[in-house]
Amino acid sequence: xxxxxxxxxxxxxxxxxxxxxxxxxxxxxxxxxxxxxxxxxxxxxxxxxxxxxxxxxxxxxxxxxxxxxxxxxxxxxxxxxxxxxxxxxxxxxxxxxxxxxxxxxxxxxxxxxxxxxxxxxxxxxxxxxxxxxxxxxxxxxxxxxxxxxxxxxxxxxxxxxxxxxxxxxxxxxxxxxxxxxxxxxxxxxxxxxxxxxxxxxxxxxxxxxxxxxxxxxxxxxxxxxxxxxxxxxxxxxxxxxxxxxxxxxxxxxxxxxxxxxxxxxxxxxxxxxxxxxxxxxxxxxxxxxxxxxxxxxxxxxxxxxxxxxxxxxxxxxxxxxxxxxxxxxxxxxxxxxxxxxxxxxxxxxxxxxxxxxxxxxxxxxxxxxxxxxxxxxxxxxxxxxxxxxxxxxxxxxxxxxxxxxxxxxxxxxxxxxxxxxxxxxxxxxxxxxxxxxxxxxxxxxxxxxxxxxxxxxxxxxxxxxxxxxxxxxxxxxxxxxxxxxxxxxxxxxxxxxxxxxxxxxxxxxxxxxxxxxxxxxxxxxxxxxxxxxxxxxxxxxxxxxxxxxxxxxxxxxxxxxxxxxxxxxxx
Numbered sequence: 001x002x003x004x005x006x007x008x009x010x011x012x013x014x015x016x017x018x019x020x021x022x023x024x025x026x027x028x029x030x031x032x033x034x035x036x037x038x039x040x041x042x043x044x045x046x047x048x049x050x051x052x053x054x055x056x057x058x059x060x061x062x063x064x065x066x067x068x069x070x071x072x073x074x075x076x077x078x079x080x081x082x083x084x085x086x087x088x089x090x091x092x093x094x095x096x097x098x099x100x101x102x103x104x105x106x107x108x109x110x111x112x113x114x115x116x117x118x119x120x121x122x123x124x125x126x127x128x129x130x131x132x133x134x135x136x137x138x139x140x141x142x143x144x145x146x147x148x149x150x151x152x153x154x155x156x157x158x159x160x161x162x163x164x165x166x167x168x169x170x171x172x173x174x175x176x177x178x179x180x181x182x183x184x185x186x187x188x189x190x191x192x193x194x195x196x197x198x199x200x201x202x203x204x205x206x207x208x209x210x211x212x213x214x215x216x217x218x219x220x221x222x223x224x225x226x227x228x229x230x231x232x233x234x235x236x237x238x239x240x241x242x243x244x245x246x247x248x249x250x251x252x253x254x255x256x257x258x259x260x261x262x263x264x265x266x267x268x269x270x271x272x273x274x275x276x277x278x279x280x281x282x283x284x285x286x287x288x289x290x291x292x293x294x295x296x297x298x299x300x301x302x303x304x305x306x307x308x309x310x311x312x313x314x315x316x317x318x319x320x321x322x323x324x325x326x327x328x329x330x331x332x333x334x335x336x337x338x339x340x341x342x343x344x345x346x347x348x349x350x351x352x353x354x355x356x357x358x359x360x361x362x363x364x365x366x367x368x369x370x371x372x373x374x375x376x377x378x379x380x381x382x383x384x385x386x387x388x389x390x391x392x393x394x395x396x397x398x399x400x401x402x403x404x405x406x407x408x409x410x411x412x413x414x415x416x417x418x419x420x421x422x423x424x425x426x427x428x429x430x431x432x433x434x435x436x437x438x439x440x441x442x443x444x445x446x447x448x449x450x451x452x453x454x455x456x457x458x459x460x461x462x463x464x465x466x467x468x469x470x471x472x473x474x475x476x477x478x479x480x481x482x483x484x485x486x487x488x489x490x491x492x493x494x495x496x497x498x499x500x501x502x503x504x505x506x507x508x509x510x511x512x513x514x515x516x517x518x519x520x521x522x523x524x525x526x527x528x529x530x531x532x533x534x535x536x537x538x539x540x541x542x543x544x545x546x547x548x549x550x551x552x553x554x555x556x557x558x559x560x561x562x563x564x565x566x567x568x569x570x571x
Contacts, residue, residue, distance in 0.1 A: 030482060032489035034562035037482050037549075040570025042387045044556040045069055046546035048084075048380055048460075048566035051177055052076040055168040056384055057569045059160065066386040067095060067157035068165055070394045071150050075169035075224065077380045078413060079217055081183055082205060082402070083190045084460070085380035087223065087235060089398035089416040090142075091149035092283055094270055094446040095157055096453045098389035103446060104156070105283045107437075108149025108265035110142045112419055113254035114435045120254075121432050122424060132501055133420050133432070136194060136405040138253025140417035142438060143263045146396055147227060147235040152265040157390070163228045170228070173221035173412075176214040180565040184211045190401030197405035198251055201414065204407055220412030236260045240411060247408035270446070273297050273347055276477055278454065281446040285333040285341060289443035291466035294325040296473065297352035298359075304478040310490060310520065312527025318474075319494045319514050319533065320359045322467055323367050326497035327508060329466075331369040333500060334429035335437040341429065345372030363532035365511040369498075379442050379460035383548045385556050391548065393444035393456040420501070427504040439500040445469050453550050455483070459561075461543030464493045468543045476549075484559040484568075487545035490517045517542065 030036075038044065043066075045056035055076045056069035064072070070093075078086035091108040124139055125131065133139055154162060179187075191207045204217065226234035234240065241260045248255045270281040271289070275296040282289025298321045307314040332341055345351055351372050358364070379397035397416070398404075404417035421439045422432035430439045441462050447455040455476070459468035468491060475486035496512025514533045516525065528535050545561040546568070558568030 030485040032481070033485040034488050035484060037484040038558040038568040038570050040556050040558070041554065042571050043069075044385045044548045044558040044568065044570040045073060046548055046558045046560045046566065046568035047073050047077060047382045048544055048546065048561065048564045049077055049080045049180065049183070050565065050567040051172070052080055053567040053569045056382070057571060058168070059165065060384070060386055061571065062160060062164070064160045064165070065157055065388075066384040066390040066392045067153050068160045069384040069386070070382050070392045071154060071158070072165040072168055073382050073384070074150070074380070074394065074396055075166050076172060077382070077396075079169055079173050079220055080177060081380050082413065083183070083187050084398070084401065085396045086398055086413040087147050088144045088403060088413045089146050089396060090144065090418060090440065090442070091146040091394065091396040092287055092440070092442055092444050093149065093153060093392060093394040094281060094283065094444045094456075095153070096391040096446065096456070097157065103270050103281055103448075105268040105270040106149055106152055106265055107268050107283060107287070108145040108152065109286060109418070109437050109440055110145035110263055111259070111435050111437050112142050112422070112432065113256065113259055115256060116254035116434055118426070118432055118434075125424065132424060133422055135400060135417060135420055136197060138248055138251045138255070138404070138406065140404045140420040141248065141253060141255050141406070141415055142419045143255065143259050144416060145263060145265060148232055148263055149265045151232040152267070162231070166224045166228045170221045170224045173217045173224065176216040179209060179211055179213050179215050181211050182563070182565045184209065186401055194402060194405040199247060200407040200409050201402065201405055204412065205402065217412050219410055222410075223412050236263060243408045243411050244415070247406070251406070271343065271347065275300055275473065277449065278477055279448045280473065281448070282443055284336065284343060285439075286335045286437045287440040287443050288329055288333055288466060289445070290333065290343065290346060291325050291329045292443065292445065292469045293347055294328065294352070295321050295466060295470045297347065297349060298324065298356045299470070299474065301353065301356050304474055309475070309479050310524055312524045312531065315492055315514070315516075315524065315528060316363070316531050316533070317359065318471070318492065320364060322494045323364060323497060323508060323512065324355045324358060324370070325466070326463075327367050327369040330498035330500050330502060330506065331504065332429055333439055338433055338436050339429040342372040348372075361531060363511055365532070366507070366509055368507040381444070381458035381460045381544065381546050383456040383458065383546050385456065385548045385550065389453070389554070391453050391456045391550070393446050393458055395442045395444045395458050395460065397442045397460070399441075423501050423503070425503040430500045441465060443469070447473070455547060455549050457545070457547035459543045459545040461541065463495075463497075464541070464543040467493055468545065472545060472547070483547050483549040483557045487547065487559055488562045490519045491542040492516050493542060
């Protein structure tokens with residue numbers, strides 16, 4: 001791996017690369033990039049599938065807004081990346097509106113069944129011989145919020161009709177498209193984990209499918225046609241809704257027609273913290289976005305750049321910060337309609353200073369949440385920018401790969417298993433309740449600089465999302481990497497923190513595991529072990545990143561995760 005040094009000068013960053021041959025192969029001298037960032041002025045789309053990116057670009061060229069392009073790409077991804085997303089899941093978005101010069105946040109996550117009480121849920125779980133809500137099956141279901149989110153976004157920011165936006169997805173679903181490499185690897189792994197489930201899962205998503213097979217999904221095409229014809233009611237009140245509720249009832253579940261019909265997305269005000277002059281925005285709970293902000297608050301107290309990228313000192317501080325923040329995440333983050341959360345206190349610089357004092361030069365093995373005073377998963381991420389300067393950061397998911405494993409016959413998509421993320425401890429903020437939104441891992445990110453949009457970004461992948469988002473921002477802000485290199489650079493993740501599904505009094509007891517990509521130097525690994533970290537090298541599961549940066553000249557810089565099948569395209 002090429003090594004790099006960071007040299008102070010009058011320019012923001014001068015890179016010195018030790019390998020002379022790099023000047024031939026990588027004239028840009030981006031030591032960690034697998035490819036160049038994509039630059040364009042009229043519009044940019046970055047998604048985890050090249051065909052979806054092309055669809056979004058076509059919509060922009062037809063005069064569609066950034067939101068129009070994101071919705072068309074999202075519909076295509078529900079077909080092309082079906083293990084990670086789809087209309088059976090939820091959606092969150094942050095939109096920069098160039099006309100009003102403001103950010104708007106949308107929480108389109110669905111709620112638990114209204115007729116399933118806590119006591120009944122506990123009894124159903126007990127029948128299964130378990131103490132937590134199961135990963136698969138009808139008890140893990142919550143209302144799919146994505147389609148309602150589509151129409152909320154479209155009503156406010158759309159230009160082209162929804163029929164136009166859904167048509168590319170319908171056409172590919174009927175005529176087929178070739179299955180791609182990374183998606184097929186996840187597809188096979190997921191189906192092996194899920195096993196046989198009632199419904200259309202194995203009929204529709206064939207376990208013996210291979211890379212390059214042309215895949216069609218006429219059932220999903222028909223679902224999209226219902227939505228195109230009848231709007232949101234085509235999903236929540238039509239024959240599609242009947243197929244869902246009939247199937248769930250047959251399997252002994254509780255999700256019913258009223259749950260679907262009454263579902264509505266909510267416009268929310270994004271939260272932010274300032275990190276070295278950059279205003280970083282996330283959505284409030286029930287999502288985990290506040291964790292990114294808490295981590296940045298703690299890390300702002302360190303001279304990150306002087307530590308050196310990839311050093312043991314840096315990775316130690318990042319890991320210890322993550323441990324502290326995730327204990328707060330597990331205890332406090334929940335649906336704000338059901339619990340009073342100390343959000344402003346959690347995001348205060350004073351609280352960050354207090355928590356930072358707990359970090360020493362040794363890995364902490366036992367950590368509890370703080371006390372601010374009151375007063376696995378898979379996902380797809382899309383970001384789009386248009387000619388007018390509008391930008392959207394959109395993330396959408398069915399939680400586990402193929403969600404609950406349940407596909408209502410004739411619908412063409414899996415129903416999500418977000419209900420799995422409730423706690424069954426009645427003392428917990430995130431305890432299960434009817435009509436409640438579960439804790440959510442998916443988080444769109446957005447950054448402004450001097451009041452103008454700077455970065456629309458996301459990094460999908462369960463609990464790695466706040467860790468990965470923080471790492472990318474440090475790479476760009478502290479180390480001066482470009483938008484593509486910041487995502488391609490070697491990543492880390494820490495596993496083993498307390499979960500929002502645990503008991504209210506749970507805490508980290510054994511330090512967890514620090515997992516590093518194989519390109520991490522032996523010197524760094526030795527340094528981390530000397531500090532007491534349980535280090536495990538792995539080249540698996542570091543999330544999936546897309547981003548669009550807007551520079552001071554108004555030029556868009558697009559990036560797409562080199563660990564995925566995706567693509568950034570512009571014009």
